[in-house]
Amino acid sequence: VDAVEIIRAKRDAAPLTPEQIDYFIAGVTSGAIPDYQTTALLMAIRLRGMDARETAALTDAMVRSGVRVDLSSFRSIPVDKHSTGGVGDKTSLILAPLAAACGAIVPMMSGRALGHTGGTLDKLEAIPGFRTRLTLDEFRASLETIGCALIGQTDEVAPADRTLYALRDVTATIDSIPLISASIMSKKIAEGIGALVLDVKCGSGAFMKDEPSARRLAESLVGIGRHAGLRMHACITRMDAPLGRMVGNSHEVVESIETLKGSGPRDLEDLSVLLAARMLELSEAGAPARADQSASRAAYEARVRDALRSGSALEKLRQIIERQGGDPRVVDDYALLPQAPHRAEIRAARAGYVTRLDAGSIGEATMALGAGRATADDPIDPAVGCRIVAGIGDRVREGDPVLEVSYSDAARFERARGVYEAAIAIGDAAPPPVSLVIEEIGDR
Amino acid sequence: VDAVEIIRAKRDAAPLTPEQIDYFIAGVTSGAIPDYQTTALLMAIRLRGMDARETAALTDAMVRSGVRVDLSSFRSIPVDKHSTGGVGDKTSLILAPLAAACGAIVPMMSGRALGHTGGTLDKLEAIPGFRTRLTLDEFRASLETIGCALIGQTDEVAPADRTLYALRDVTATIDSIPLISASIMSKKIAEGIGALVLDVKCGSGAFMKDEPSARRLAESLVGIGRHAGLRMHACITRMDAPLGRMVGNSHEVVESIETLKGSGPRDLEDLSVLLAARMLELSEAGAPARADQSASRAAYEARVRDALRSGSALEKLRQIIERQGGDPRVVDDYALLPQAPHRAEIRAARAGYVTRLDAGSIGEATMALGAGRATADDPIDPAVGCRIVAGIGDRVREGDPVLEVSYSDAARFERARGVYEAAIAIGDAAPPPVSLVIEEIGDR
Numbered sequence: 076v077d078a079v080e081i082i083r084a085k086r087d088a089a090p091l092t093p094e095q096i097d098y099f100i101a102g103v104t105s106g107a108i109p110d111y112q113t114t115a116l117l118m119a120i121r122l123r124g125m126d127a128r129e130t131a132a133l134t135d136a137m138v139r140s141g142v143r144v145d146l147s148s149f150r151s152i153p154v155d156k157h158s159t160g161g162v163g164d165k166t167s168l169i170l171a172p173l174a175a176a177c178g179a180i181v182p183m184m185s186g187r188a189l190g191h192t193g194g195t196l197d198k199l200e201a202i203p204g205f206r207t208r209l210t211l212d213e214f215r216a217s218l219e220t221i222g223c224a225l226i227g228q229t230d231e232v233a234p235a236d237r238t239l240y241a242l243r244d245v246t247a248t249i250d251s252i253p254l255i256s257a258s259i260m261s262k263k264i265a266e267g268i269g270a271l272v273l274d275v276k277c278g279s280g281a282f283m284k285d286e287p288s289a290r291r292l293a294e295s296l297v298g299i300g301r302h303a304g305l306r307m308h309a310c311i312t313r314m315d316a317p318l319g320r321m322v323g324n325s326h327e328v329v330e331s332i333e334t335l336k337g338s339g340p341r342d343l344e345d346l347s348v349l350l351a352a353r354m355l356e357l358s359e360a361g362a363p364a365r366a367d368q369s370a371s372r373a374a375y376e377a378r379v380r381d382a383l384r385s386g387s388a389l390e391k392l393r394q395i396i397e398r399q400g401g402d403p404r405v406v407d408d409y410a411l412l413p414q415a416p417h418r419a420e421i422r423a424a425r426a427g428y429v430t431r432l433d434a435g436s437i438g439e440a441t442m443a444l445g446a447g448r449a450t451a452d453d454p455i456d457p458a459v460g461c462r463i464v465a466g467i468g469d470r471v472r473e474g475d476p477v478l479e480v481s482y483s484d485a486a487r488f489e490r491a492r493g494v495y496e497a498a499i500a501i502g503d504a505a506p507p508p509v510s511l512v513i514e515e516i517g518d519r
Numbered sequence: 520v521d522a523v524e525i526i527r528a529k530r531d532a533a534p535l536t537p538e539q540i541d542y543f544i545a546g547v548t549s550g551a552i553p554d555y556q557t558t559a560l561l562m563a564i565r566l567r568g569m570d571a572r573e574t575a576a577l578t579d580a581m582v583r584s585g586v587r588v589d590l591s592s593f594r595s596i597p598v599d600k601h602s603t604g605g606v607g608d609k610t611s612l613i614l615a616p617l618a619a620a621c622g623a624i625v626p627m628m629s630g631r632a633l634g635h636t637g638g639t640l641d642k643l644e645a646i647p648g649f650r651t652r653l654t655l656d657e658f659r660a661s662l663e664t665i666g667c668a669l670i671g672q673t674d675e676v677a678p679a680d681r682t683l684y685a686l687r688d689v690t691a692t693i694d695s696i697p698l699i700s701a702s703i704m705s706k707k708i709a710e711g712i713g714a715l716v717l718d719v720k721c722g723s724g725a726f727m728k729d730e731p732s733a734r735r736l737a738e739s740l741v742g743i744g745r746h747a748g749l750r751m752h753a754c755i756t757r758m759d760a761p762l763g764r765m766v767g768n769s770h771e772v773v774e775s776i777e778t779l780k781g782s783g784p785r786d787l788e789d790l791s792v793l794l795a796a797r798m799l800e801l802s803e804a805g806a807p808a809r810a811d812q813s814a815s816r817a818a819y820e821a822r823v824r825d826a827l828r829s830g831s832a833l834e835k836l837r838q839i840i841e842r843q844g845g846d847p848r849v850v851d852d853y854a855l856l857p858q859a860p861h862r863a864e865i866r867a868a869r870a871g872y873v874t875r876l877d878a879g880s881i882g883e884a885t886m887a888l889g890a891g892r893a894t895a896d897d898p899i900d901p902a903v904g905c906r907i908v909a910g911i912g913d914r915v916r917e918g919d920p921v922l923e924v925s926y927s928d929a930a931r932f933e934r935a936r937g938v939y940e941a942a943i944a945i946g947d948a949a950p951p952p953v954s955l956v957i958e959e960i961g962d963r
Contacts, residue, residue, distance in 0.1 A: 083691035086565065111554035115690035118562035121530065246559035247527035 085119040093132040100136035117248040125253035131302040137261035140235035144267030152269035153180040154358035160192035162280035162438035163317030168331035169347040172391035175223035176382040191438030201324040201457035205401030233261040256295040270306035270357035278315035280434020306357040308517035319343035323460015325412040335389040352376040413458035415481035423471040428505040436498035440491040468505040529563040537576040544580035561692040569697035575746040581705035584679035588711030596713035597624040598802035604636035606724035606882035607761030612775035613791040616835035619667035620826040632891040635882030645768040645901035649845030677705040700739040714750035714801035722759035724878020752961035763787035767904015769856040779833040796820040857902035859925035867915040871945040880942035884935040912949040
């Protein structure tokens with residue numbers, strides 16, 4: 076085996092053997108294969124593709140580049156959720172305590188914001204004191220004590236993925252379904268889960284703009300997970316408008332807490348309940364036969380709604396914050412979260428009904444305020460963000476506020492203002508309601 | 520302009536603008552663009568291609584990455600020949616003195632052997648003392664004094680090409696017509712010529728295996744040269760069998776001298792005369808109108824044959840050797856060249872006519888003896904090589920010698936023997952003679 080041979084094979088559209096993939100990932104991890112060979116192969120993969128077998132082998136090699144956490148001693152199957160990223164998507168902050176409050180073991184390793192989509196770690200770090208860098212021992216101890224831990228990828232987990240991701244970022248090789256799939260799934264498999272619920276976002280604010288590509292990604296991820304022995308369930312959900320009403324890091328913490336208090340926006344609550352119910356379903360062994368599926372699903376959803384209503388999920392969030400060094404009083408006093416000094420409203424240019432709040436544009440504008448990062452080293456401003464005052468279907472008069480923007484820097488706001496304005500469309504009639512969930516692809 | 524944007528554009532099969540290409544080559548030259556971005560772009564170019572305009576802009580940027588020698592003070596147009604490389608192709612050693620003896624100015628910058636094709640520099644360095652590393656001042660002084668200089672690429676000439684070539688070699692991106700074309704032409708344009716004759720080899724011993732790809736390469740090279748204001752002429756010639764009867768560095772020096780003495784093999788002499796005549800034709804301004812072309816060509820060929828017969832071309836070689844520090848007595852005493860200690864014969868397995876002497880296999884076998892290099896750092900053994908005893912169409916009895924192999928290392932010879940044997944085919948009838956020249960593509 077030899078790096079040039081491997082590059083040549085993929086260049087010529089041949090499938091790589093597991094041995095070739097192992098050799099390559101081992102070389103990337105040890106540094107024996109120089110970056111300039113790695114990026115040539117990444118571009119060949121981007122342009123020639125990889126089949127399901129290659130993608131599974133790539134994922135497996137990336138898992139083996141580091142530690143795979145052993146969580147097999149838990150009674151139920153440890154379960155996580157992964158979202159491919161959207162604007163206003165704060166479901167992890169809601170789901171993790173919700174599923175854990177229902178008894179699930181939720182080892183959640185998350186990422187940071189990149190581009191216009193938010194990152195769970197950045198949101199959590201808006202909470203004063205919250206530590207996302209736990210050791211693997213602390214991670215396990217949290218799971219044993221409170222059933223949940225929300226952390227960043229540790230250095231021991233899938234180190235090959237970090238190297239590959241950094242190189243993909245600077246060589247226009249991010250948007251490759253096999254590379255995305257292996258990157259996501261290697262980290263998830265390595266964190267020790269036995270089941271995974273995927274939320275594959277589809278639309279202007281998502282990485283996948285159309286349903287066929289979202290479906291391909293979902294199927295690729297599900298296939299890899301099954302190949303690794305995980306129980307898998309994927310929901311393909313719309314991301315044409317922001318999820319919920321708040322975008323920006325401390326804004327989204329507030330909305331997550333509100334949702335756990337039972338006062339969240341309907342779309343966010345419903346999706347959180349659905350995903351948490353699917354997590355419970357996957358994590359509990361001896362599930363009912365297919366014939367009983369819909370009754371069984373209704374029962375899981377009812378359990379999750381009970382955890383919301385009873386306050387036990389909110390209490391679980393408090394425990395998580397406390398355990399990870401954060402100030403749990405934020406649950407009751409949002410003023411403890413970072414606050415931006417300035418506010419401005421984006422107003423309706425005409426009377427009518429809000430027909431569009433483009434997620435991609437709102438994500439970009441909010442990133443421009445400082446909520447996200449264009450490159451991995453950019454600092455985040457946790458305080459900035461926007462709140463949707465008039466949602467899709469709401470009636471507005473000319474001059475009514477549609478968005479309320481919180482900002483720190485006037486020049487940045489001026490650059491973002493036009494992007495916010497362009498995100499809004501107002502028509503003569505309310506658009507028909509659409510279901511957030513497009514499709515589910517699952518094990519049962 | 521930004522490197523990732525450029526990579527993304529080519530990844531998506533967009534043509535690059537001259538500004539993008541300039542930015543990239545300037546960054547490669549200065550080191551501002553890291554190798555891992557360069558190789559991602561090279562793979563994208565390998566898989567997506569470049570049109571004629573992009574290839575010309577790439578060549579131009581590579582020329583401007585270093586010095587372009589100014590030879591405009593010479594009375595005639597400085598002219599060079601470039602061969603895309605074949606087995607036994609020693610025409611440069613013959614042509615350069617031949618054309619210079621006819622009054623042409625021949626500034627010839629050549630390369631080294633890589634793979635199974637020979638390199639002019641390695642052949643010249645088989646001559647004791649011969650220096651191929653001249654400064655640009657020495658280069659110019661040689662041209663002024665004797666009309667010819669045979670040197671390697673200096674550090675000042677097309678430095679971007681050296682970086683790109685080294686990276687292409689380790690990333691399976693060598694075999695791209697635009698990249699090959701820009702690499703060849705940037706060095707040739709930078710050496711200060713105003714006219715170039717190309718010998719594009721086609722067949723098992725060449726880089727281009729079939730006529731359509733040889734034609735594409737020839738047209739790409741001619742197009743770039745014209746775009747840069749050069750007079751261009753290309754010959755597409757067969758490389759299914761070795762050119763001449765000798766393969767290996769000192770072997771080829773001997774055969775070149777024999778040819779300049781008028782005792783060379785017919786195919787080699789004819790091709791050398793043809794290429795030298797085309798060089799003269801391009802280098803002399805005010806050439807006749809197209810109607811007189813064939814008479815004019817016959818006249819140029821006659822002048823070249825005169826230079827061979829009169830001994831003036833041989834005398835010119837002696838001057839070149841002397842001027843570049845070599846021992847000119849080799850012209851009369853081949854024993855001064857490196858001699859291999861062992862000889863062996865590869866014999867006819869049956870009686871009949873030699874129908875095939877596969878150039879690719881003979882090249883590989885001779886490389887395996889030490890005549891060539893698999894990687895750029897391999898040492899060369901100038902003494903080893905092989906001589907064709909029975910050429911294509913010759914009648915042999917079973918056990919007659921077909922090849923005479925000179926080697927230094929018995930183990931290497933044992934590995935090469937089977938490859939030599941497999942190169943030979945013997946049939947019941949002599950094959951029909953084929954013309955070496957397949958096609959000419961020229962300015963006039």
